[in-house]
Amino acid sequence: MSxxxxxxLPRTALLDGRRYExxxxxxxxxxIIGWLEGEKGADFSPEERxxxxxxxxxxxxxxxxxxxxxxxxxxLAEFLAGGRREEGRTGPKLLDxxxxxxxxxSGVNKAAGCEVRALPYLHWWTFLAWFAGIGEGTLSTVxxxxxxxxxxxxxxxxxxxxxxTHRAEVELRPRMSDAEKAERARLRALLDGRxxxxxxxxxLV
Numbered sequence: 001m002s003x004x005x006x007x008x009l010p011r012t013a014l015l016d017g018r019r020y021e022x023x024x025x026x027x028x029x030x031x032i033i034g035w036l037e038g039e040k041g042a043d044f045s046p047e048e049r050x051x052x053x054x055x056x057x058x059x060x061x062x063x064x065x066x067x068x069x070x071x072x073x074x075x076l077a078e079f080l081a082g083g084r085r086e087e088g089r090t091g092p093k094l095l096d097x098x099x100x101x102x103x104x105x106s107g108v109n110k111a112a113g114c115e116v117r118a119l120p121y122l123h124w125w126t127f128l129a130w131f132a133g134i135g136e137g138t139l140s141t142v143x144x145x146x147x148x149x150x151x152x153x154x155x156x157x158x159x160x161x162x163x164x165t166h167r168a169e170v171e172l173r174p175r176m177s178d179a180e181k182a183e184r185a186r187l188r189a190l191l192d193g194r195x196x197x198x199x200x201x202x203x204l205v
Contacts, residue, residue: 009123010083013058013075016068021059022079026116026127029080030097032056038098082128094146096172103142103169107134138169145170 012019023029032053034040041049050073055061057076064072078085097104108116111133116122134140145159149170155163163170 009125010079011123013072013079015064015071015075018064018068020061020064020072023057023059024079024123026122026124028056029124029127032076033080033097038096079124082125093172094143094150099173100139100142103137103139104131104134107131107137107139110134110137142166142170146172 009024010022011024012021014020031040035044035049035052035056041052044052053076054064054069054072057079058064058072061072105117108127108130111130116127116130141159141162145155145163147153148155148159149163
């Protein structure tokens with residue numbers, strides 16, 4: 001099973017002979033990415049994060065048989081990548097959808113010629129196409145400097161000056177350590193009045 005061709009804008013998925021409606025607006029997908037890669041899913045295991053992501057992506061996920069979960073996960077992964085099979089990542093990431101949101105929005109708005117946040121609906125693949133159309137600007141500068149720093153390459157004088165004056169934007173915020181995650185989970189449990197366990201279901205309603 002593979003995602004539909006990139007010429008289309010799929011809103012449904014056919015899995016094991018059954019068709020499921022999808023949440024395909026770019027805001028829905030950024031929320032899913034936040035669970036898979038961002039701080040939203042910091043308290044959960046990879047399996048739990050994917051379970052939440054599937055529930056958020058497939059509108060009738062509660063009716064999906066567990067035997068289809070693997071196919072559903074593959075489809076979601078391809079959908080996130082714009083219909084392509086993503087190769088494994090090499091090295092640290094250079095972009096953070098949350099931290100870099102202001103720069104991404106500015107670039108996408110310029111490529112789209114409109115304020116995308118004001119659109120009532122925007123398919124994720126259309127958003128990705130506009131994202132790919134972002135040319136030279138602050139975002140490309142930030143990502144370029146991150147890449148040079150990651151590879152230990154020398155910065156140009158203007159890049160060094162930019163880095164010094166925009167250090168908070170250039171440096172990706174570190175993820176929480178395991179100890180910090182455990183403490184955060186403990187505090188959440190106390191606030192929620194729980195004695196233990198993983199509060200997955202509360203995020204799925």
